[in-house]
Structures are given as C-alpha cells and as structure tokens.
Amino acid sequence: MKIEHTICPSCSIGCGVDIINMAGRAVGTHPYRRHPINEGKVCKNGREAYKLTKHRLKHPQLKTSKGFKKITWKEAIERIIEEISSRTPIYIITSGAITNEEAQRLSKFARKLKIKLALYSNFPRANYPQINIKNIEKYEKIFILGDIINENPLLGRRILKAKDKGADIIAIDTKITRTTINSTRHYKADNIIEILKGELIRDSLIIFNKKFANETESILRLSESKGIDFIPVFEECNTRGVMEHIPPLNEKMIDEINANLFWIIDPFSRITLDNFKSEFLIFQSAYESKISSKVDLVIPTTIWCEKKGSYTNTFGITQKFQKILPTPNILKDSKIFDEIIEGLSQR
Ligand code: SF4
Incomplete structure (x- = not known):
C-alpha cells in the first residue's frame, strides 16, 4: 500500500489530498495535513475523489x-x-x-x-488577481454570489472562519441556499451591481461563481475603481x-x-x-x-x-502532481x- 499526494480535481479550489494506492488501484483518500489550502480537511467530493478512477472508459x-x-x-x-x-x-x-x-x-x-x-x-479571459486563501479571514465585508459554501466547501470553511472573526458575510442570490442561510445578511435580489455599489467599503472581498460570471466585467470595473478584491470561482479544477x-x-x-x-x-x-x-x-x-x-x-x-501535470486553481496558484x-x-x-x-x- 502506498499513500500518494495529489490535488483534488473535483472543484477549482485545489485542495491537497492523499490517495491510497493498493497495487495500482485507488481505494481511498487520506487528508493531506500540511496542505496550505485545506490544512488537512476535505469535503465529501474530495474524500471520494478516488472513486473517479472506477468505471472508466477503456476502449474507443x-x-x-x-x-x-x-x-x-x-x-x-x-x-x-x-x-x-x-x-x-x-x-x-x-x-x-x-x-x-x-x-x-x-x-x-x-x-x-x-x-x-x-x-x-x-x-471571460481577464487579468484575474492572485489571492492568498488565508487572507480571506481578514476582510470586514465578504459578498458572496452563488452557493459557494455548498459547492466549494473548503473555500466555504474560510468564509465561515471570517464570519466567526466578525466579518459581515453578505449573500446576494434570488434563491435560498446553504450560503444564504449561513450569511449574516441576505439580499434576495438580482440587482447585484447596485447592491455592491451601495455596500462596498475598502476592506471588501467579492466571491462569485459561474452563475454570476456574466457580471465579471462589472466586478472588474468596481474592483479597479474602489480598490477592492475579488475571487472568481471557476467551473473546473483547471479552468483558470x-x-x-x-x-x-x-x-x-x-x-x-x-x-x-x-x-x-x-x-x-x-x-x-x-x-x-x-x-x-x-x-x-x-x-x-x-x-x-x-x-x-x-x-x-x-x-x-x-498522468503527471499541473493545475492552476481559482486563486491563481499552480500545483504540480505526479502519475x-x-x-x-x-x-x-x-x-x-x-x-x-x-x-x-x-x-
Ligand atoms: S473544496 Fe473542492 S478541491 Fe477541496 S476537497 Fe472539496 S471538491 Fe476537492
């Protein structure tokens, strides 16, 4: 049995996981404790990443x-x-x-x-910033567009840590989701940019997923004019x-x-x-x-x-992995x- 370090491919956060390799078959995962993104925690999809190796196509x-x-x-x-x-x-x-x-x-x-x-x-293609996931806990206001806490749990964990430290977590979504339930405030509305313009302070962070990707240009402009940070949560492990x-x-x-x-x-x-x-x-x-x-x-x-290769996660960090x-x-x-x-x- 070998424990082999790799990157979770199930979303764009790029958590580190260890695969249990039993004679060339992946049979489970172990949390990778020293990984800077997830610090030994994994979500259900990360825990079950080894299952992706089963029932695969083998023939044209x-x-x-x-x-x-x-x-x-x-x-x-x-x-x-x-x-x-x-x-x-x-x-x-x-x-x-x-x-x-x-x-x-x-x-x-x-x-x-x-x-x-x-x-x-x-x-769209854009000059996306590189963000250190650890700094998420330092923002005063975090705006969330999309059900990030549910879909990207290890990013959600940082958002909840920020909330514990007193950050105002503001969800903007027309639906009730796990993220809106865990926020400090919820705007059940779709006039996103007006809400952001009225609420943004200098120490703000905007996190948004593919459902709100059509707002990217407006968010980029807001970021430039108000000097605030943002994180686009891309669709796949290496979309960025x-x-x-x-x-x-x-x-x-x-x-x-x-x-x-x-x-x-x-x-x-x-x-x-x-x-x-x-x-x-x-x-x-x-x-x-x-x-x-x-x-x-x-x-x-x-x-x-x-295979061996590398993925660049949603924060702009490129991580290599082995076959x-x-x-x-x-x-x-x-x-x-x-x-x-x-x-x-x-x-
Ligand atoms: S948050 Fe994403 S990258 Fe991290 S373990 Fe879960 S599915 Fe994998």
Whole structure:
C-alpha cells in the first residue's frame, strides 16, 4: 500500500489530498495535513475523489445502427483522420479539467491543423488577481454570489472562519441556499451591481461563481475603481490554467457555432451542452457522455491521477502532481495528436 499526494480535481479550489494506492488501484483518500489550502480537511467530493478512477472508459467506441461498438485505437485514429480531412468547419471544445501541459499541446495541435479551439467556460479571459486563501479571514465585508459554501466547501470553511472573526458575510442570490442561510445578511435580489455599489467599503472581498460570471466585467470595473478584491470561482479544477492557452466561450456562444465536426474533450464528462449543431461529434472522456445520443465516436482519455501535470486553481496558484495509477490501453493525447498529424500528412 502506498499513500500518494495529489490535488483534488473535483472543484477549482485545489485542495491537497492523499490517495491510497493498493497495487495500482485507488481505494481511498487520506487528508493531506500540511496542505496550505485545506490544512488537512476535505469535503465529501474530495474524500471520494478516488472513486473517479472506477468505471472508466477503456476502449474507443463507434456509433452504429445497433448502438456503440468497441473499436481499436488504430480504427479510431483512422476514423478521426478521415473525418478531419473531409469536414469543415471543425471545432474542438475542451473543459477546464485538462492539465496546463495538455492545454499547451492541444493549442499547438489545433494551430497546426487550423482547427478552431475553445475552452467551455462562462468566465471571460481577464487579468484575474492572485489571492492568498488565508487572507480571506481578514476582510470586514465578504459578498458572496452563488452557493459557494455548498459547492466549494473548503473555500466555504474560510468564509465561515471570517464570519466567526466578525466579518459581515453578505449573500446576494434570488434563491435560498446553504450560503444564504449561513450569511449574516441576505439580499434576495438580482440587482447585484447596485447592491455592491451601495455596500462596498475598502476592506471588501467579492466571491462569485459561474452563475454570476456574466457580471465579471462589472466586478472588474468596481474592483479597479474602489480598490477592492475579488475571487472568481471557476467551473473546473483547471479552468483558470487552461484559459491561459485557450480562449473561453460560454454556453450561448457554443450553441451558436455551426460546425461540421465537433470534438469535445471533457475528462470528467461534465459538459451538458444541449443545443449545439454538428454533423459528426467526437467525445473524448474517461466516462460516458451526458450527451451520448449526439456522440458518434467516443475515445477514452486519462484523468488527473493517471498522468503527471499541473493545475492552476481559482486563486491563481499552480500545483504540480505526479502519475499515480497505470493506464493500460489509454493513448496519451500527445500520441493521438502525433498520429493524426502523421496520418493527415500522408493523404
Ligand atoms: S473544496 Fe473542492 S478541491 Fe477541496 S476537497 Fe472539496 S471538491 Fe476537492
């Protein structure tokens, strides 16, 4: 049995967890006590992160009139080459659950083949600040947009610590959530910017999640004019890092794309785009797609503990992690890209 340190991939806070590795199988987690973000605490999703290694896809699959059938990697790559060479326009959409290194390679691959590439995120690219999570306890007023205490519990823990120290925790949400219940005040309203303008003091912090990502530009302007800090809580464990290499598009923008070939890279199968239009859809993930009725070709991909790499968390901190588990029969993205480039050059 080995205890191996890694980063929790289940949200963008970037907590440290230890995976219990039993002869190449992840069987549990241990809290990583010295980690500066979570200091030995993990939430349910962090505790159960090892379960992400189970029930993963191991073979490429092609849709046929009788459902999906297993195919070899050679057949899958040949099919991708055939589709890429006969279709246009082509769009690759990735989630923020790939590593920084993979994002860099993917960007290079798309540039080489002149394929359009985007990151699925509701947040725009911007000059986001780097925030030390420990300083959250020092603010006098913390404004929270979104159910952060429920969805990002280890950030929620810092917010509750700030409350214990006397901070005014102000939730702005039209709904009642765990965050609004635990706040000191709740504005059940959607005129967010007016409320902020009326309430902000110099020692304020605004924390907001993807539900309020369309307010990013206004919050940035407020931050500049009033000198206050803010934390955007990104969707996936590495949305912030991937954004450095790949431009983001929100759901509405993706729905408006009319591509002949879509290739979605979504290791944790969290993308639930319903309305996009494509003649052929390649879905690359470790799990079955939530949009499987639209998928034509499935190819497996590695998840975080099956490779080495790095993630940049929502605070702007980049953390490296090592490969812990073996990945029999899963081709690395770099190998897939090389074989596609090679195959296309021979046409
Ligand atoms: S708060 Fe997020 S990163 Fe931390 S343990 Fe929970 S799911 Fe994982």
